[in-house]
Ligand SMILES: [Zn+2]
């Protein structure tokens with residue numbers, strides 16, 4: 001299977017001369033198959049992806065990890081939305097407090113955007129995913145599983161299997177040892193050195209489910225927004241470092257880790273040394289580490 005990175009930046013677009021090599025657009029990854037176009041997240045990278053996607057009429061399946069801005073802000077500019085009858089399915093976690101339709105439609109309501117989702121001509125459906133983890137079968141020879149990550153107000157991590165090849169897209173998530181800022185658990189983060197045991201149990205359970213889902217996956221794209229130092233300064237932001245990502249990949253027996261969701265302030269020069277350090281650390285685990293770069297493609301077995 002072939003993957004293409006349309007946006008690899010976290011939090012907010014960061015264009016400019018200092019980020020031109022790794023790229024400034026926010027999260028969007030495409031999986032190219034013969035029967036469908038699969039996208040993960042609709043950050044600003046999806047705008048250019050959409051222009052390319054209009055050359056055919058393959059069904060589009062878009063899997064949203066969560067609805068923080070950096071993962072959906074490109075969606076109103078996704079050209080296939082304007083293609084008459086183009087089949088587009090948008091999947092995200094079912095929420096009890098708001099329907100998926102309301103969440104996405106409100107993003108384009110007056111005064112935020114001139115065109116409402118109701119006015120787009122495509123055949124657009126929103127599909128809420130229950131927390132059971134699937135699998136679902138979006139297209140021929142394709143299986144998708146998902147599990148909940150450790151991120152404020154919940155994100156989903158996805159695993160996709162197509163014709164015997166497998167990849168996973170795991171962003172945004174903190175490591176599973178510190179408490180997330182999530183209304184279900186706590187109002188504010190407790191001290192890092194003294195998290196309540198019941199919360200540690202919930203986090204351990206989330207980690208087990210993630211590791212089980214990743215078993216046998218060849219390539220995992222993982223939230224590696226932070227260096228270890230930056231993580232220490234922001235332990236409750238809901239993001240990981242390469243060391244955290246490698247721990248999970250090691251437990252699951254993953255072959256290759258792809259660094260992703262770079263911090264907006266990280267320059268290309270800083271990212272180069274961040275990548276170099278991560279490759280060295282990966283060698284200790286016997287895991288290949290590669291960077292994601294906007295506009296680049298990789299093959300997955
Ligand atoms: Zn994000």
Ligand SMILES: [Zn+2]
Pocket residue numbers: 066068151172
């Ligand atoms: Zn987020």
